Amino acid sequence: MSLSSADLSAIWLTLKLASLTTVILLIVGTPIALWLSRTRSWLRGPVGAIVALPLVLPPTVIGFYLLLALGPHGYLGQLTQSLGLGTLTFSFAGLVIGSVLYSMPFVVQPLQNAFSSIGTRPLEVAATLRANPWDTFFSVILPLARPGFITAAILGFAHTVGEFGVVLMIGGNIPEKTRVVSVQIYDHVEAMEYAQAHWLAGAMLVFSFVVLLALYSSRKTKAGWS
Amino acid sequence: MTIRASRFAPTCLASLLAVFAFGSAQADEVQVAVAANFTAPIQAIAADFEKDTGHKLVASFGATGQFYTQIKNGAPFEVFLSADDSTPKKLEAEGDSVKGSRFTYAVGTLALWSAKEGYVDAKGDVLKKNEYQHLSIANPKAAPYGLAATQVLAREGLTDKVKDKIVEGQNISQAYQFVSTGNAELGFVALSQIYKDGKITSGSAWIVPASLHDPIKQDAVILNKGKDNPAAKALVDYLKGPKAAAVIKSYGYEI
Amino acid sequence: MIQMRLKLRYSGFALDVDLQVPGRGVTALYGHSGSGKTTCLRCIAGLERAEQGFVQVNDEVWQDSDNRIFVAPHKRALGYVFQEASLFPHLSVLANLAFGLKRIPKPQRRVDMAHATELLGIGHLLDRHPQHLSGGERQRVGIARALLTSPKLLLMDEPLAALDAQRKGEILPYLQRLHDELDIPVLYVSHSQDEVARLADHIVLLSNGKALASGPIGQTLARLDLPLAMGDDAGVVIEGRVSAYDADYQLLSLQLPDTTLNIRVPHTPLDAGQALRCKVQARDVSLSLDNTGQSSILNRLPVTVVSEMSADNAAHVLIRLDAAGTPLLARITRYSRDQLNIHPGQPLWAQIKAVAVLA
Numbered sequence: 001m002s003l004s005s006a007d008l009s010a011i012w013l014t015l016k017l018a019s020l021t022t023v024i025l026l027i028v029g030t031p032i033a034l035w036l037s038r039t040r041s042w043l044r045g046p047v048g049a050i051v052a053l054p055l056v057l058p059p060t061v062i063g064f065y066l067l068l069a070l071g072p073h074g075y076l077g078q079l080t081q082s083l084g085l086g087t088l089t090f091s092f093a094g095l096v097i098g099s100v101l102y103s104m105p106f107v108v109q110p111l112q113n114a115f116s117s118i119g120t121r122p123l124e125v126a127a128t129l130r131a132n133p134w135d136t137f138f139s140v141i142l143p144l145a146r147p148g149f150i151t152a153a154i155l156g157f158a159h160t161v162g163e164f165g166v167v168l169m170i171g172g173n174i175p176e177k178t179r180v181v182s183v184q185i186y187d188h189v190e191a192m193e194y195a196q197a198h199w200l201a202g203a204m205l206v207f208s209f210v211v212l213l214a215l216y217s218s219r220k221t222k223a224g225w226s
Numbered sequence: 227m228t229i230r231a232s233r234f235a236p237t238c239l240a241s242l243l244a245v246f247a248f249g250s251a252q253a254d255e256v257q258v259a260v261a262a263n264f265t266a267p268i269q270a271i272a273a274d275f276e277k278d279t280g281h282k283l284v285a286s287f288g289a290t291g292q293f294y295t296q297i298k299n300g301a302p303f304e305v306f307l308s309a310d311d312s313t314p315k316k317l318e319a320e321g322d323s324v325k326g327s328r329f330t331y332a333v334g335t336l337a338l339w340s341a342k343e344g345y346v347d348a349k350g351d352v353l354k355k356n357e358y359q360h361l362s363i364a365n366p367k368a369a370p371y372g373l374a375a376t377q378v379l380a381r382e383g384l385t386d387k388v389k390d391k392i393v394e395g396q397n398i399s400q401a402y403q404f405v406s407t408g409n410a411e412l413g414f415v416a417l418s419q420i421y422k423d424g425k426i427t428s429g430s431a432w433i434v435p436a437s438l439h440d441p442i443k444q445d446a447v448i449l450n451k452g453k454d455n456p457a458a459k460a461l462v463d464y465l466k467g468p469k470a471a472a473v474i475k476s477y478g479y480e481i
Numbered sequence: 482m483i484q485m486r487l488k489l490r491y492s493g494f495a496l497d498v499d500l501q502v503p504g505r506g507v508t509a510l511y512g513h514s515g516s517g518k519t520t521c522l523r524c525i526a527g528l529e530r531a532e533q534g535f536v537q538v539n540d541e542v543w544q545d546s547d548n549r550i551f552v553a554p555h556k557r558a559l560g561y562v563f564q565e566a567s568l569f570p571h572l573s574v575l576a577n578l579a580f581g582l583k584r585i586p587k588p589q590r591r592v593d594m595a596h597a598t599e600l601l602g603i604g605h606l607l608d609r610h611p612q613h614l615s616g617g618e619r620q621r622v623g624i625a626r627a628l629l630t631s632p633k634l635l636l637m638d639e640p641l642a643a644l645d646a647q648r649k650g651e652i653l654p655y656l657q658r659l660h661d662e663l664d665i666p667v668l669y670v671s672h673s674q675d676e677v678a679r680l681a682d683h684i685v686l687l688s689n690g691k692a693l694a695s696g697p698i699g700q701t702l703a704r705l706d707l708p709l710a711m712g713d714d715a716g717v718v719i720e721g722r723v724s725a726y727d728a729d730y731q732l733l734s735l736q737l738p739d740t741t742l743n744i745r746v747p748h749t750p751l752d753a754g755q756a757l758r759c760k761v762q763a764r765d766v767s768l769s770l771d772n773t774g775q776s777s778i779l780n781r782l783p784v785t786v787v788s789e790m791s792a793d794n795a796a797h798v799l800i801r802l803d804a805a806g807t808p809l810l811a812r813i814t815r816y817s818r819d820q821l822n823i824h825p826g827q828p829l830w831a832q833i834k835a836v837a838v839l840a
Contacts, residue, residue, distance in 0.1 A: 071409040089409040090360055090393045121567050124528050127554040128561035129581035130630055136555075139580075143571045172393030172404065173365060186396070190291035190368035 007200045009176050010184040014204075017092070017180060018160040021099040025107040025156045026149065028100070033111035034141075038120075052105045059102060063169025066098050070170065090172035095180070098166040106155040114148020115141065154215045161208060254457035255282045257302055259293045261309035261444065262399040263334060263371060263416035267477045268307065271470050279464065281457035289397035291368035297322060297449060304452025305461055307331060307444070309398070310370035314445040327448035331465050332479040334442035335417040336374050336434040341406050343430055350432030352412065356387055362404040362413025365394045370442050372401070375414035377439040417478035424476075433478075444479075483508070483634070483666065487524045488533040496520050496531070496690040502683055504539045507660055507667040509681035509698075511674070517690040518670045522636050525668065526561055527554035538634050539666075560627030560665075562637040566619035568611040574622050575607040581630035590631050592663075597625040600662065601655050617648035621655060628663070635667045641676060656680055678702070678718050678760050679839040703801060703808035715792075715799060716762035717808055718839070719744075723755045732779075735759070740805035744780040746836045758839045763792075763799055765835040766811035770821060772830045780833040784809060786825050789818070802831055809833075 003011075036048055054062060069076045070089045076097075077087045088094035118141060126136040142149075164182040171178035173187070181204050188197035260268050265287050272283040290309045297303055297317065306323070308314050311330065317323045338353060340346045352358070364372030372394070379385050393409075395401035398416050405413040414434075420427055446465060452458035464470055471481050482504045489496040496517045502508040510518040523529040525536055527543065530551065536544040538559075543552045560581070568577050578594065598604040601621040611619060620640055627635060640656075641649045653676070660667070660680055671677050677684060677698070684701045686694040694707050701707070703717045721735030724743055733748035735757055746759070772781055784802040792799045798818055802809040809831055813823075823829075 067403065067407050067409060071407045073408050077408075086359060087409060089404075121563070122569065124554075125561075125563065125567050125569070126580075127528070128526060128559065128630075129626070130555050130584035131580075132553075132555050135584075140569065144569075168396060168400075170409075172360070172362070172410075173396070174393060187365065187367060189295060190289060190365070190396075192291065192294065 003199055003203060004196065006175060006179075007181075007184060007196065007203075010179050010181045010200070011203065011207075013092075013176060013179065014161055014181040017095055017099060018157045020096055021103055021160045022107070022153055022156040024096065024100055025103060026153060029104065029107040029111055029152065033108045034115055034137075036108070037112045037115035051108050054102050055105045059163065059165025060169055062102055063098065063166040066094070066101070066166065067170050070094055070097070089170050090174060090178060092177050094170055095167055095178055098170055099160045099163055102163055102166050103156045103159045106159045107152040110148050110151040110155060111145070114145035114151075118144050150215060150218070154212060158208060158212065161204070253280050253282065254455060254460075255284055256304050256452065256455055256457035256461050258283055258285045258305045258307060258461070259297070259301070259303040260285045260287050260307045261290050261293075262287050262369075262397045263309055263418055264307055264332065264444070265399070265419075266422075267332075267418060267474050267479070270473050271465070274469055274473070275461065275464050278469070279457075279460050281460050283461065287399070289365075289368050290370065292397075302451060303449055304455050304458045305446065306449055307446045309334070309442070309444055311443040311445040314447040317447060317449070322450055324448040324450065324453055327462060328445055329462070329466065330443050331446040332444045332474050332481065333436075334371065334374075334444055335436065335478050335480065336371060336378065336439060336442065337415055337417040337420060337478075338412060338432040338434060339402075339405060339415045339420050339426075339429055340412040340431070341408055341429040342411070343428075346412055346430040346432050348432060350434065353384065353388075353432075354382065356384075356391075358411040359391060360393050360404070360410035361388055361391045362393050362395060362401045362410035362415075364398040364401040364414070365396055368396070369398050369401075370444075371398045371414065371416050374439040374442050378414070378434055381438045421478035422476060436480075482537075482539065483525075483668070484535065484537040485521070485525060486533075486535040487521060487531040489520060489524065489529070489531045494520075494690060496524075498687070498690075498692045500685060500692055500695055502668075502685060502695060503666070505664070505666050506682035507669055507680050508683040508685060509677040510668060510670045510685050510687060511672065511677050511681075512687035513672055515689075516687040518672075518687050519638055520690075521687065522638050522668060522670050525634075526559055526636055527552065527557055528561075541633070558630075558633040560630050560632035560635045562620075562624050562627045562635070562640045564639045565643050566611075566616075566623035568614075568619055568622055568626070570611055572610075573607070574603065574609050574611070574614070577611070577622060578607075578626050578629055581626055585629075585631055592628050592631050594629065597628050600628070600658060601625040615648070616644050617651045620644065620648075620652060624655070624659075628659075628665075632665060635665050637667060637669045639670050639672070641671075641673070653679060674714060678716075679758065700808060703810055714762060715810055715812070716760050716765075717810055719759045719761060719807055719836075721757050721759060723751045723753050723757060725753065726750045733757075737804065737807045740807070742782055742805050742807075744782070744833065744836060746838060748838060760837045760839055761809065761833055762835070762837075763810035763812040765833060766802075766809060767832045767834065768800065768802075768811050768813060768817070768821065768823070769830050769832060776832065778832045778834055780836065782809075782831050782833070784829055784831045786823055786827040786829060788825055789823065802829070804831065 036044060067089060068074050070087055071077045072087055080086065080088055088097065122140050122144065123136055126140045131139060167178065167180050167183055171183060173179050173183055181200060185197050185201050268285055275283055290313050293306060294313050306314060314328050318328055338346055338350050346352050363375040366372035366376045379388060393404060395404055401413050402415045402419050404410040417433060420431055448458050448462060474481060483502045486499045487496055498521060510521055512518050520529060524531045524534060533546050534544045542550060543557050544550060601624055603621050603625055606614060606618055641652060657680065669680060681698050684698050685692055686707055694701055698718050719737065721737055723733060724736040725734040731747055732745045733751060734743045734745050736743050782804045784804045787801040787803050790799045792812055796814055797812050798815055800811045800813060800823060802811060811831060
């Protein structure tokens, strides 16, 4: 027995979800991490704590609140409805939102650490060499923070692949839309289809390990600052 | 001094033992795995059960399939109230339960429910009109009510029409959640979740006629772990009794 | 001309200066650590923002808080050399040098790669990465990198402070060359009198966030009312011009500015007319009433006494002298002062035992 087409589509859906979530988080998380690493405003504490919440909250808590918020009576649900998008529960888009919230600290924190460790001197140097803030970001901050970006991408991706609680709460288990691998495995176990559960879980384990191995091996050690 | 103590000692000891034995005979605990759809009725029954017998009922709620796996892997449940009859049959066949203890404690009724008043008509035509975005059911692979829901849809010839609108909850509680939060406009839930004392408690519903699906016979069984627990036996007896029957019926089940 | 009016407060420190310094040559910002010299420099660069500030460099206004003008640092035509080179670790030396250069539009480039690398002697280092350079090499790359932005003002923040004596000695000649060959005004922060003496044309003395003095190097170093004159190495800087060379005795004659007075110094031959800077320390100058005695001291100049101040110990005093427009300091004992009856306006002869050439 091997992977059924339902299993394969669950895998493909999971990879899509994890990739899209990681890309969104890198784009959204970078300005947040940059701000957190450099601001001296009193808001730093509260914002940092909010970003870190998914580290301590059970995923079902996030999922539960999302279920309410995305529904027709919730803030997000009313917003999406007024934009003509209907409600996002039971949709891939809803899962992306959930995954972005759930995996945020795993992307923001490594980025924040990388930006902090760069310090202010390189930025000052770049300014005295005629680089405006955007220019400085792309030519100095990004290259120096590269290891942080790689870590953030690895963690964000891996964490989303493993997501279960949030998907369970708002997914609705729809094939090819919200039936991700973790839910599919759960279903196999529920229906006592243990052999299939083994195949699917085993495949995901091997895949994840290979991806992580490749990414961790490619990280160079950070150049010293002189 | 010593002689007197030794003469009284046996009596003291006997009294002490009697106190302990008497005490334990009075108040035992029974660990019960309860199908999610029976949550409300069992909580009502547990209160009466404790009052009448002195035994304490400790209940865990969840999906039948999940309980099966846990029981097979050594979960400490002593009595199992399933949402179907096939799972207890399986446990019996596999030697995980006390032979002869299996009985049907309730027959479930399916309901098509919406949290919105007036959304679902009394004949369930809203289902055929197909104007909704999401129809919530429990996972048919794991929950009998979900299976029954798919049978109803097949019987009404709606399976293909509503295929893209189905959202599955992992168990009947989650199916209910989707509807109660408004994320699904309507869904197939257990009548017991929305019914009390002859009335629908909120929203609007169609009580699905039993002819449209295979009967949802909910069986209970004493598991091996509960073999020697007098509280387990007491619970099973209680469930067969008149007081429990009244409670069960009031939640929309048949006996 | 460079104008700066800066007011800035931190906890425990306040900067309050109002200065005008020449828009050409090297101006030193000199003082102890904590005196505010680096803060001053950073304010001029725009890396720190004075609460109330006015900064104008020649004809460009970089800050004017009364009119809400603040030009961002990356828009100011300046070059900045930090104390610890601060080269980008992810770029090679060549890429570091090119970083500023390529952000200057071609028509505005006045310093090119070849010129800068030659000036600082780093042509052989271009392929290396900063981690593989010595401290002195890194600093030279840092200076070249700043120059390659063709700045209108070069700011240097204690560029030699992080180097040991040997490295300092390596770089000083390059800095002196910069001074001689480029036309870019320099603001040079330092707490080393020696560096300042060698490089500066103009000096600003800072203490506790305030400017105590601002003036040409020769005049200011000789001022007795400043803490500059305190300490064992009190002295003056003299800018002389080569007037003659005695090949037989290997003595160079230097003419003092605006006068026919000459001093002679053992040296290798140099072309006539070349400028040469020297330092004469107060402890190397003695005084006599007349010039009759035969002595081995090479340089004897007619001077007039200007004023007197106590020296760093109770037995000595510092006498400020005027040698036809060039100030001199002499450190003598109080006993001698009383013996010779030294008083302002008195004509004397100054005997200079040693002249240190700063080239």
